[in-house]
Amino acid sequence: MTKLPLTLFERYLLYEDREAYPCWILIRYRFQGVLQKAALQTAWERTVKRHPLLSAVVCRDWLGRLVWEQALGYEPRVEWREDSQVSGWPYMSPIDLMRAPGSHLLAIERGGFTDLFTQDHHALHDGAGCFAIVSDLLAFYVRELGADAIVSEIHPEQFRFRNRFGLTLKDGLRLFPMQVAGLAISLQLHFRKVAPLLPGPALPDQGHLPPILPALASRRLGSTEFECYRKAAKRLGSGLQDLLIRDVQAALGEWLSVHGKAGPMDWVRLTVPINLRRPADITLPAANLVGLVIIDRRRKSLANRERLLRRAREDMGFVRRFRLGYVFLVMLALCRLIPGGIRRYARRSGCRTTFLFTNLGQVMSNSSLYGRNGKVTVPGAILEDISLAAPVSPGTCAGLSVIVYANGLAADLSYDSRVLSEAQANDLVQAFVDQIRLTSN
Numbered sequence: 431m432t433k434l435p436l437t438l439f440e441r442y443l444l445y446e447d448r449e450a451y452p453c454w455i456l457i458r459y460r461f462q463g464v465l466q467k468a469a470l471q472t473a474w475e476r477t478v479k480r481h482p483l484l485s486a487v488v489c490r491d492w493l494g495r496l497v498w499e500q501a502l503g504y505e506p507r508v509e510w511r512e513d514s515q516v517s518g519w520p521y522m523s524p525i526d527l528m529r530a531p532g533s534h535l536l537a538i539e540r541g542g543f544t545d546l547f548t549q550d551h552h553a554l555h556d557g558a559g560c561f562a563i564v565s566d567l568l569a570f571y572v573r574e575l576g577a578d579a580i581v582s583e584i585h586p587e588q589f590r591f592r593n594r595f596g597l598t599l600k601d602g603l604r605l606f607p608m609q610v611a612g613l614a615i616s617l618q619l620h621f622r623k624v625a626p627l628l629p630g631p632a633l634p635d636q637g638h639l640p641p642i643l644p645a646l647a648s649r650r651l652g653s654t655e656f657e658c659y660r661k662a663a664k665r666l667g668s669g670l671q672d673l674l675i676r677d678v679q680a681a682l683g684e685w686l687s688v689h690g691k692a693g694p695m696d697w698v699r700l701t702v703p704i705n706l707r708r709p710a711d712i713t714l715p716a717a718n719l720v721g722l723v724i725i726d727r728r729r730k731s732l733a734n735r736e737r738l739l740r741r742a743r744e745d746m747g748f749v750r751r752f753r754l755g756y757v758f759l760v761m762l763a764l765c766r767l768i769p770g771g772i773r774r775y776a777r778r779s780g781c782r783t784t785f786l787f788t789n790l791g792q793v794m795s796n797s798s799l800y801g802r803n804g805k806v807t808v809p810g811a812i813l814e815d816i817s818l819a820a821p822v823s824p825g826t827c828a829g830l831s832v833i834v835y836a837n838g839l840a841a842d843l844s845y846d847s848r849v850l851s852e853a854q855a856n857d858l859v860q861a862f863v864d865q866i867r868l869t870s871n
Contacts, residue, residue: 463811473570559716625692683732704755721755786829
């Protein structure tokens with residue numbers, strides 16, 4: 431890979447990363463069974479060769495631009511540990527993309543189970559990219575063990591065009607009026623005061639702080655419960671994403687009425703990543719292909735479930751119809767016109783959003799290892815569960831990630847343990863599950 435300029439979103443995520451708030455995506459893949467060390471090591475080496483950013487560092491070129499370039503002498507390796515504890519997240523070393531590549535793989539054997547942890551700087555790729563990489567890894571792993579597995583076809587030469595999102599000049603001209611309208615709305619919302627879940631402590635931007643371990647509050651819905659929820663969506667004439675957004679907002683309203691400091695007229699903001707992938711992007715190596723949209727509601731309106739669903743349908747329908755997932759990227763393009771603008775935008779003070787909600791949908795389903803039971807199976811091991819810890823940021827002390835795996839729904843609440851207690855975090859994710867069950871009945 432020659433030197434490749436960072437996209438606007440990659441630069442934004444690079445600046446989002448701070449010692450007190452690392453911008454990492456951490457995922458735990460829990461296998462029942464023991465993985466083979468040598469085979470996994472070789473599989474990881476082959477996977478890194480397929481995806482350009484896994485072995486890249488950030489530097490500046492002669493024009494002063496931030497660019498990716500291959501790290502000299504880098505040899506990817508899998509870190510192995512043994513731990514008798516069945517649960518818990520290990521300490522992850524800090525990532526400095528200016529010094530070393532930002533993707534790490536750790537395997538821990540835990541008495542009949544193997545926990546495989548991936549640690550990726552968000553600037554490398556999004557959540558969908560994480561799962562695409564692990565799908566490749568497991569396919570190579572199976573091949574190393576002498577079994578058949580299909581490795582997805584990718585076209586690395588397309589990677590340098592990842593920031594174009596497949597849009598032609600004609601597409602850009604057609605979308606221009608919609609983006610201008612969306613940008614005008616976003617600029618108005620930019621100056622709106624937003625209530626946090628709870629006020630956080632004033633922490634230094636950098637400095638010597640204790641190591642941060644992932645703090646998660648998780649719930650699982652089995653296949654029967656999740657199927658009831660899907661049927662409820664059809665019965666209500668709603669998409670699953672719209673229904674999930676409604677139930678997240680209703681859960682926030684319930685939680686804030688007990689734990690929060692926001693008043694009835696305060697604005698509660700939900701930020702939702704939007705997948706900008708096209709069908710043709712299936713051959714693109716892992717990258718960030720997402721936009722962000724925000725949804726504001728008065729705290730008092732979060733108690734009206736019927737109205738929340740109606741508004742969620744309207745808002746997300748508007749986003750899909752007018753392709754407003756690109757507006758955030760347009761905002762970054764404007765920030766770039768000001769020297770240091772993207773950095774200042776990424777590190778602006780105050781509460782930028784109350785809560786982050788990410789729906790990654792069904793994961794690993796494109797893998798040839800996906801079995802009839804909805805679980806990925808490799809020789810000697812079955813992938814039983816997946817947990818995801820997303821980054822938090824100043825003023826936004828929690829976010830919910832939802833995935834569908836093994837025909838069930840996994841809900842993982844990542845939170846800042848310096849702001850929320852474990853009990854408060856569990857109350858919030860349980861409120862979400864309770865809203866799902868209320869919808870399903």
